[in-house]
Amino acid sequence: MDISRLRRETVESDAPDSDRRDILKAATLVGGAAALFGAMGQQTASAQITQVAAPALSDKPWWPHPKWGKDDQAGASNWITPAKVLDALKSIKDGKIHRVGRVYESKMPKFGDRTFNIRITPVTASVGANRLVGHDEFVATEIGQTGTQFDGLGHIGIQMGKDGDLQEVRFYNGVTEFEMTSPYGLLKLGIENCKPIFTRGHLFDIEALKGKMMEVGEEIKLADVRAAMQKQGMKEEDIKDGDALFFNTGFGALWMKNNDKFNSGEPGIGLEVAKWLIDKNPCMMGSDCWATEVVPNPDKNLIFPVHSEVITKHGIYNHENLDFTSLIADRKYQFAYIFSPAPIRGATGSNGGPIAVT
Numbered sequence: 001m002d003i004s005r006l007r008r009e010t011v012e013s014d015a016p017d018s019d020r021r022d023i024l025k026a027a028t029l030v031g032g033a034a035a036l037f038g039a040m041g042q043q044t045a046s047a048q049i050t051q052v053a054a055p056a057l058s059d060k061p062w063w064p065h066p067k068w069g070k071d072d073q074a075g076a077s078n079w080i081t082p083a084k085v086l087d088a089l090k091s092i093k094d095g096k097i098h099r100v101g102r103v104y105e106s107k108m109p110k111f112g113d114r115t116f117n118i119r120i121t122p123v124t125a126s127v128g129a130n131r132l133v134g135h136d137e138f139v140a141t142e143i144g145q146t147g148t149q150f151d152g153l154g155h156i157g158i159q160m161g162k163d164g165d166l167q168e169v170r171f172y173n174g175v176t177e178f179e180m181t182s183p184y185g186l187l188k189l190g191i192e193n194c195k196p197i198f199t200r201g202h203l204f205d206i207e208a209l210k211g212k213m214m215e216v217g218e219e220i221k222l223a224d225v226r227a228a229m230q231k232q233g234m235k236e237e238d239i240k241d242g243d244a245l246f247f248n249t250g251f252g253a254l255w256m257k258n259n260d261k262f263n264s265g266e267p268g269i270g271l272e273v274a275k276w277l278i279d280k281n282p283c284m285m286g287s288d289c290w291a292t293e294v295v296p297n298p299d300k301n302l303i304f305p306v307h308s309e310v311i312t313k314h315g316i317y318n319h320e321n322l323d324f325t326s327l328i329a330d331r332k333y334q335f336a337y338i339f340s341p342a343p344i345r346g347a348t349g350s351n352g353g354p355i356a357v358t
Contacts, residue, residue, distance in 0.1 A: 185346020
């Protein structure tokens with residue numbers, strides 16, 4: 001489909017305002033689909049669109065949310081209560097802060113055709129008797145979906161009906177594309193609805209378990225997670241509702257060193273670990289990779305199925321492209337995890353500087 005032509009027709013249409021709004025909704029959906037599937041590369045694009053429409057573990061509706069209710073837009077960040085914060089504080093023993101987010105720069109690996117560019121205004125004439133000068137910056141990027149990125153609940157949905165039926169494109173809590181679509185920010189499920197995260201974090205160092213960096217398409221199995229916990233002196237029963245679960249594959253070592261390989265696919269969790277994770281009721285998951293889940297999926301009929309199960313159906317957030325180097329060097333696998341998403345109204349996710357405090 002000629003996306004640019006559709007957009008031109010949307011702007012130039014003589015249709016009544018109500019029809020024009022419907023056309024604009026369609027254009028937004030098509031543009032979003034083009035960005036998503038175009039970014040995946042050109043391999044079997046039409047097949048991928050068909051494949052992503054199929055729910056992975058269940059075809060039953062997942063809304064309204066059984067705990068948070070039909071109107072909820074905060075998802076698993078609802079677990080972050082004053083009691084949860086006080087519980088997370090118990091994880092802090094030595095007061096050391098570990099920066100676990102990456103530096104944002106134009107040469108960092110980026111998914112598909114996403115971009116990150118920064119421009120600085122030059123110093124010109126000074127102002128005032130104190131001859132003040134200064135700088136501003138202009139950043140052009142997919143601000144919630146580059147670098148260390150925090151996937152919001154408006155990022156991933158599932159086509160439940162026929163392709164193009166906006167009433168049957170469902171996101172978290174059953175919100176439809178028709179309800180939320182807008183070229184100027186999501187009308188529902190924007191990242192501003194996510195509550196600040198202050199919780200207990202658990203890191204599973206699968207790279208150390210295997211003795212090497214994991215490779216593209218290599219799936220983290222539940223047996224791996226449990227073996228890593230045993231190796232690290234952790235107990236599964238220590239994982240509580242609202243905690244954050246993280247996976248280190250070693251693949252992050254390719255960051256800014258071999259971006260082509262980093263972008264070519266990744267190791268990560270599959271549906272087996274995703275089901276286990278969902279049963280633990282975490283507020284979020286994350287990894288040193290760009291999707292947290294294994295890519296390509298071992299089932300070639302599935303495209304990012306963990307995203308749709310975890311984010312769409314359960315409202316669990318996903319923090320990608322994290323750097324656990326400092327934590328692993330100190331052998332700190334449990335900590336307080338702190339992150340406040342940038343409250344950009346209508347954004348699909350957030351950039352930012354997450355920290356772990358041990």
